[in-house]
Amino acid sequence: MPIDVEKVTSAPPVHAPAVWDDREVRLYHLALGAGVPETDPAELRYVYERHERGLQVLPTFGVVAGGGGGVGFQVFDLPGMDIELASVLHGGQEITVHRPLPAAARGTTVTHVPAVHDKGTAAVVVQESTLFDEDGEPLITQRNHIFVRGEGGFGGDRGPSARLPAPDREPDLTAEVPSLRQQALLYRLAGDWNPLHADPATARRAGYDRPILHGLCSFGMAVKTVTDRLLGGDAARVTGCRTRFAGVFFPGETLRLRVWETDDGYRLTATAAERDDAPVLTDARITAAPARAAAPERTAAPERTAPSHEH
Template sequence: MTHSLFQKMGAPPIDVAQVTSAPPVRTEVTWDDRDVRLYHLALGAGVPETDERELAYVYERHARGLAVLPTFGTVAGGTGGIGFQVFDLPGVHLDLAQALHGGQEITVHRPLPAAARATAVTHVPAVYDKGRAAVLVQESTLLDEDERPLLTQRNHIFVQGAGGFGGDRGPSDPTPVPDRAPDHLFDLPTMRQQALLYRLTGDWNPLHADPTTARTAGYDRPILHGLCTFGMAVKAVTDRLLRSDPTRVTGCRTRFAGVFFPGETLRLHLWHHPDGHGYLLRATAPDRDDAVVLSHAAITVR
């Protein structure tokens, strides 16, 4: 998902002290198996339609129960991403028009159920100073009805023109991929209408549907949501390396390094993590000379 932000008149874009000290925002979140099935279909699940492993993602009466990918948590409740309440927080004076969803991290505390009433608790633990830009880190923990954490996600929002305030630059880059051929290479086809389908999970940004908006942003046609490509990558690793068991995924992260167009092939380059508990990942678009789409990505497993 790509967003843009224009600074509101008469106020600095981010008051770091105010936004990082603001009390958490609590948002009620509900979902059912229809939401889960729609999300998986938007990732391309259900092909072939007779494969039992694929049916586990899309058929509510599956013998093993409905599988739920942890990345479903990013759209739980139909909000287009839990935790994107940052624009309503004290100290943030932005409106949607020019900012970038630069990265995503997810920590799984327990597997997501196929239906639930939950609460998203959101705050901003840090704003990093990158010079001309700032990276606002928004953390949201999804709690079940007993206030037990299900998952925690961190959205990294890149805001051009909001840096230079003398703050911390943030942590160094995570483990880089090895300088050798990948251990696994997967090619994933995508549908030309995939962005239109993924929008039904709650992200209505016209950049993913309206050709005029896309051209204004510099693209010849609408682009696919970054969270969709990331969800596809996590699903592929789950299916091909974890025996289609999403409960084995304990966490995942990525940077959204480049655009991806619906209908292209998504190529996953995977290396075994040095600690033996997961995979390092890079995703590219082979239709465009392997342009990088996802970088600094990792999936941790049990």
């Protein structure tokens, strides 16, 4: 079997550097659709490095910090993971925020596989990765659930249920978030170079009539919307988030979000508005800390003559 469960779950963790600056943060936010309207101070907090309140960072940036396309995907370098990328789907994502992400940092990711679940016709590889700062303090921990078609049936544990249904009542917030036709091409610049998101021929071979948007991009759009509409635009309040990727979303479509406030945070779903509310994100939740006291305005940083690329 291409996945050797015992070998992959007992392998030493993979360590990888993660270095980023505000340029990468701003580019990530632009790839989510931030900056519209371009004169809105709340939007400029995501994309303007000299904003009077400082550049804020969505926690979902942590999964692409350092340009690796996603913290945790180094697991494909582990022994026992001899699989074809074409058989892999990103099934779900969980993020635990230990501390708000800085706009620039040098850090390290440590990734391992705590479990491989047997779903019968497929295997689900659970990747756990923690992003540490230069002082060794954790910033975020994430779990990716990687669905590998054709690799189940090995007699392993099916794993716990990850379902988290939405409440059976009208949502507290419904929001429609437009996307750009070139949004997948922008999001690829965060480091995820899968041609499925850019090459029409690759998309057709996968069964789609055109390239699809990255699931992590649609999830980032959802987290940003909840942050803006329900958390006072304060990304540092987000303490955790999770989702299951239930279906594809095409660049240029409108993401329809339905959000419910619950005792444990916010539940949400996302659908493709133009395709009869076809599911995109399900079993999703965002947890948040209480609102903080207003911070004093800071002095804007001096102008830079050129962006720094020193790592």
